[in-house]
Amino acid sequence: MRAITVTGPGGPEVLEWAEVPDPRPGPGQVLIDVAATAINRADLLQREGLYPPPPGASEILGLECSGTIAELGDGVRGWAVGDPVCALLSGGGYAQRVTVPATQLLPVPDGLDLIAAAALPEVACTVWSNLVMIAGLQAGQMVLIHGGGGGIGTHAIQVASALGATVAATAGSEHKLAVCRRLGASIAVNYREDDFVAALSATPRGGADLILDNMGGAYLGRNIDALAKDGQLCVIGMQGGRVGELDLGKLLAKRGRVFATGLRGRPETGRSSKAAIVAAVTERLWPMVADGAVRPVVHAELPITEAARAHALLDAPETVGKVVLTL
Structure with a gap:
C-alpha cells in the first residue's frame, strides 16, 4: 500500500507519498480501508522529530481516520466487514489502510459522511x-x-x-x-x-x-x-x-x-483508557452530533498526496477547525 512517510525531521517538505508494507490485523484488531484522515498538531510535532509515537504504535502519521472495515482480527465481535467506521488511532492514519483495536472504533454518526467523520475522533x-x-x-x-x-x-x-x-x-x-x-x-x-x-x-x-x-x-x-x-x-x-x-x-x-492530560499515550483498555473514552463518546456525544447540536468544523479537504500543503495550511492564521486528507 501507499502512505505518507517522513523522510527526516523538518518542515512539510519532508512528507512523501511512498510504498510501505501492508498492515495486518492482530487479535482484537480490525483492518480499515481508509477514506479520510485529519491533521492534528501532534502530527506536525512528530514530523519535526519532537513527538515520537508511543511504543508499538505505527511510525506513520495520523491519529484518526474514517473508512470501511476490510478485515476482522481474531476475537472481534459486534463489527462486520464493510461497516463504515471512524477510529481513534495511535498512529498510521495517513495511509491507504490501517489497523486499530476494535475498542477504538466508532460508528459514523447519523447525518455525516465518511469525510466529515474523519475530523471527529481525536477532538x-x-x-x-x-x-x-x-x-x-x-x-x-x-x-x-x-x-x-x-x-x-x-x-x-x-x-x-x-x-x-x-x-x-x-x-x-x-x-x-x-x-x-x-x-x-x-x-x-x-x-x-x-x-x-x-x-x-x-x-x-x-x-x-x-x-x-x-x-x-x-x-x-x-x-x-x-x-x-x-x-x-x-x-x-x-x-x-x-x-x-x-x-x-x-x-x-x-x-x-x-x-x-494526554490522549495518545493512554492504555488501550482499563480505567481511563482509550476504550473507555471511545465508549463514552459513542454513547453520550454521538447523539449530540446526530441531532446537529455538535458538528465537525472542517476548514479544507485535500487529497492525501497534498499532505505537505495541508500541514502548512494548519499553521496558517486564517484556518478554522480541521484540515482533512482524503483518499
Missing part, C-alpha cells in the same frame, strides 16, 4: 474525556476555551454549549471570534488585543469554573488568575511552552485544581 475523545469524564462539567458553569478557532476549540465550544455551560473563548482574529460566537461562545476575547483575565473577572462567577488550555507554560499564571473559586484548569497542550510560574498561594485561596 471528540479529547474534549469529552477532559470536560466531562475528568472535570465533570455541569450545566450553568462558566467554561473558558483557549484556541477557540482550532479543531479542539471549535468542538469544545459546541460540546460545552450543548451541555448547558456558558462559554468564553479566546482567538487571535475577528474572523475566528465570529466563528466562536456562532458556535455558542457568549464571550469571545481577542488574545492579541484584550485580557481574558479581565473578561472572566467581570462575569457573575468572577472567573471560569473550568479552563481548557492548549498553551501550557505561557498561560499558567494568568489561567489561575482567571479561575473562579473551586475552579479547574485542564492543560492539554504546550503551544506556549513547557515551563510556567504557578502561584500556589493563589491556587490555595481559590481552592483550585490543575490537571494535565
Whole structure:
C-alpha cells in the first residue's frame, strides 16, 4: 500500500507519498480501508522529530481516520466487514489502510459522511474525556476555551454549549471570534488585543469554573488568575511552552485544581483508557452530533498526496477547525 512517510525531521517538505508494507490485523484488531484522515498538531510535532509515537504504535502519521472495515482480527465481535467506521488511532492514519483495536472504533454518526467523520475522533475523545469524564462539567458553569478557532476549540465550544455551560473563548482574529460566537461562545476575547483575565473577572462567577488550555507554560499564571473559586484548569497542550510560574498561594485561596492530560499515550483498555473514552463518546456525544447540536468544523479537504500543503495550511492564521486528507 501507499502512505505518507517522513523522510527526516523538518518542515512539510519532508512528507512523501511512498510504498510501505501492508498492515495486518492482530487479535482484537480490525483492518480499515481508509477514506479520510485529519491533521492534528501532534502530527506536525512528530514530523519535526519532537513527538515520537508511543511504543508499538505505527511510525506513520495520523491519529484518526474514517473508512470501511476490510478485515476482522481474531476475537472481534459486534463489527462486520464493510461497516463504515471512524477510529481513534495511535498512529498510521495517513495511509491507504490501517489497523486499530476494535475498542477504538466508532460508528459514523447519523447525518455525516465518511469525510466529515474523519475530523471527529481525536477532538471528540479529547474534549469529552477532559470536560466531562475528568472535570465533570455541569450545566450553568462558566467554561473558558483557549484556541477557540482550532479543531479542539471549535468542538469544545459546541460540546460545552450543548451541555448547558456558558462559554468564553479566546482567538487571535475577528474572523475566528465570529466563528466562536456562532458556535455558542457568549464571550469571545481577542488574545492579541484584550485580557481574558479581565473578561472572566467581570462575569457573575468572577472567573471560569473550568479552563481548557492548549498553551501550557505561557498561560499558567494568568489561567489561575482567571479561575473562579473551586475552579479547574485542564492543560492539554504546550503551544506556549513547557515551563510556567504557578502561584500556589493563589491556587490555595481559590481552592483550585490543575490537571494535565494526554490522549495518545493512554492504555488501550482499563480505567481511563482509550476504550473507555471511545465508549463514552459513542454513547453520550454521538447523539449530540446526530441531532446537529455538535458538528465537525472542517476548514479544507485535500487529497492525501497534498499532505505537505495541508500541514502548512494548519499553521496558517486564517484556518478554522480541521484540515482533512482524503483518499
